[in-house]
Amino acid sequence: MKPTLELRHVSKTHTSPAGDVHALREVDLALYPGELVAVMGPSGSGKSTLLNMAGGLDAPTSGDVLVGGASIVGLPQREMAALRRTRVGFVFQDLNLVPALTAAENAALPLELDGLSTRDARKAGIAALASVGLEDLADRYPEEMSGGQQQRVAIARSLVGDRSLVLADEPTGALDSVTGEEVLMVLRDRCDAGAAVLLVTHDSRHASWADRIVNLRDGAVVDVVGDLPEGAETSEQVTS
Amino acid sequence: MFLGSRDLRHAKGRFALIGGVVALITLLVVMLTGLAAGLGRESVAAVSTMPDRGVSQIAFSQPAQGQKVGFDSSRVASSAVKDAADQPGVTEATSLAIAQSRVSVDGVRSAVTVFVVEDGSFAAPSGVRPGSVVVGSGLGKDANVAAGDSITFGDKSVRVQAVSDDASYQHVPVVWMTQADAKAAGVQTAGGTSLALLKTDGSFDAAAFEKQSDLVAMTPNDSLSTISAYQAENGSLTLMRVMLMLVSALVVGAFFTIWTIQRTKDLAVLKAIGARTSYLVRDALGQAAILLLIGGGLGTLIATVGGLLARDVVPFVVSPTTTLVPLVLLMVLGLLGALVSLRRIATVDPNSALGAAR
Numbered sequence: 001m002k003p004t005l006e007l008r009h010v011s012k013t014h015t016s017p018a019g020d021v022h023a024l025r026e027v028d029l030a031l032y033p034g035e036l037v038a039v040m041g042p043s044g045s046g047k048s049t050l051l052n053m054a055g056g057l058d059a060p061t062s063g064d065v066l067v068g069g070a071s072i073v074g075l076p077q078r079e080m081a082a083l084r085r086t087r088v089g090f091v092f093q094d095l096n097l098v099p100a101l102t103a104a105e106n107a108a109l110p111l112e113l114d115g116l117s118t119r120d121a122r123k124a125g126i127a128a129l130a131s132v133g134l135e136d137l138a139d140r141y142p143e144e145m146s147g148g149q150q151q152r153v154a155i156a157r158s159l160v161g162d163r164s165l166v167l168a169d170e171p172t173g174a175l176d177s178v179t180g181e182e183v184l185m186v187l188r189d190r191c192d193a194g195a196a197v198l199l200v201t202h203d204s205r206h207a208s209w210a211d212r213i214v215n216l217r218d219g220a221v222v223d224v225v226g227d228l229p230e231g232a233e234t235s236e237q238v239t240s
Numbered sequence: 241m242f243l244g245s246r247d248l249r250h251a252k253g254r255f256a257l258i259g260g261v262v263a264l265i266t267l268l269v270v271m272l273t274g275l276a277a278g279l280g281r282e283s284v285a286a287v288s289t290m291p292d293r294g295v296s297q298i299a300f301s302q303p304a305q306g307q308k309v310g311f312d313s314s315r316v317a318s319s320a321v322k323d324a325a326d327q328p329g330v331t332e333a334t335s336l337a338i339a340q341s342r343v344s345v346d347g348v349r350s351a352v353t354v355f356v357v358e359d360g361s362f363a364a365p366s367g368v369r370p371g372s373v374v375v376g377s378g379l380g381k382d383a384n385v386a387a388g389d390s391i392t393f394g395d396k397s398v399r400v401q402a403v404s405d406d407a408s409y410q411h412v413p414v415v416w417m418t419q420a421d422a423k424a425a426g427v428q429t430a431g432g433t434s435l436a437l438l439k440t441d442g443s444f445d446a447a448a449f450e451k452q453s454d455l456v457a458m459t460p461n462d463s464l465s466t467i468s469a470y471q472a473e474n475g476s477l478t479l480m481r482v483m484l485m486l487v488s489a490l491v492v493g494a495f496f497t498i499w500t501i502q503r504t505k506d507l508a509v510l511k512a513i514g515a516r517t518s519y520l521v522r523d524a525l526g527q528a529a530i531l532l533l534i535g536g537g538l539g540t541l542i543a544t545v546g547g548l549l550a551r552d553v554v555p556f557v558v559s560p561t562t563t564l565v566p567l568v569l570l571m572v573l574g575l576l577g578a579l580v581s582l583r584r585i586a587t588v589d590p591n592s593a594l595g596a597a598r
Contacts, residue, residue, distance in 0.1 A: 014310055052591055055512070057512060057590050057591050058591060077516075078516065081511075081514045081515070081516050082514065083514070084512065084513055085513065085514030085515075085516035086514070089513075090509075090512050090513055092509065092512075097507065097509075098243070098506050098509065098510065099244075099250065099506070100243070100246040100249070100250035100251065101243075101245045101246050105246065109510075109513060110513050111516055112242050112513045113510075113513070113516075115513070135268065141250070157513070160303065192473075
């Protein structure tokens, strides 16, 4: 089994007059289909930087990032935007949804941005909402939904169409504990259906939903808890 | 324009407000344009319609020291008109004298501008012959004069052969009459404006004409700028229109600047999930175009209906030039204003969607 997402020796250094800041140091990480990997660490440990690299929102200083086996480092902005519309889904902590769009329109947004007809995009959006149990709320606006429902719509959006990689940045950070657990249950459910989810969190209770837990400190991976899925190819096997 | 149309649907109040402002500005601009055209016509219609009767050039005398060439200063002697007729490229020349006078209609006296022409002049409207005059419709309205009526200059009565919408000069009705009638009516032309009206062919050369005849020739359209009152009036109204259009561009630009700032986090999310900057700018410009079209269209419609209702009372011209042209100009300027403000979209960093609340 090949990884959906792979980071190879990724480093990120921010240069400032006060000196270089190493946000990530030689990080290796592979995420496989059906796997939920949690990234944990204290503030400033490089969790969000790692997510930025994985989603092509930022470029590493060195190393490589592969999505579906293809390197995304150095892709032109236009192709990077296309990658995010078609391959990579994001779930943010809050302010996830566009307030002027209904739940179905929000869920279908990446397809709409990619040029699919509004009717077909809506169909796919409603199907994605159904996968998170919200098809009945298709025509509701974000302001008419609870925080948990909004996050589920965001998960539906991140997986709409053919996408199977979700990058979730503290998706339960703005929710109460019960609602947060519900959202993680939906993410786990999507993983079990074949999606790969990289979850950034600082809450160990939420990390317990993961197959593996990667601990970051000062930009470096200090500990990995959990095993690779059966049949997973290692980085060396993939490159050979 | 997927996002823009959804914004319009979702934030109806906000867009109705700005659309209302655009409608009001358009209403003002179209009203002013129609009024400016109406006033302009009242001011110079007797001159601007001369080409319809074959006048291709108007020849003015050289101005005295400190004066400008044009209607205000021209004194062309009859001998100079004859000389002008012999110049290369000139096929015919006739004189025109302009004088102020008063007429009586049923005992009511009205101010008029008298355009005195030679008997049979090609430049005069049809119906001007000894004993018969053509009057401006302004006199028709003020003094209730119609074709067939008589008007009196002192003791001399002349018959009104026709009433013309295009016979006015500096907001005063014009009476076109022959030199003989003007003399009999005691209209004082000596010392007033006098010029030569020319019919020319393709070989006419204004510079050579000036050199040979010592007269300055220009087209009737160009000559309008030498009427100082018209220029001042037109300049003021044009300035007001330009200012209003700039205000419109600023208002639309300011609205979209604030709108974009308010949506910064939404835009970051949109970019993070793959929206291109060009897509977002196109979408927002489409939104601005709809706003301008609806607001501007409504303002233009109200102004047009108002102008049609008011044009019997005030000079107002309703035509595509006075309605659609200002609308299109307002839309173009509004879109430019929006485009300038939408540059901000390019600066929104999709990274800010991640950890936005931290």
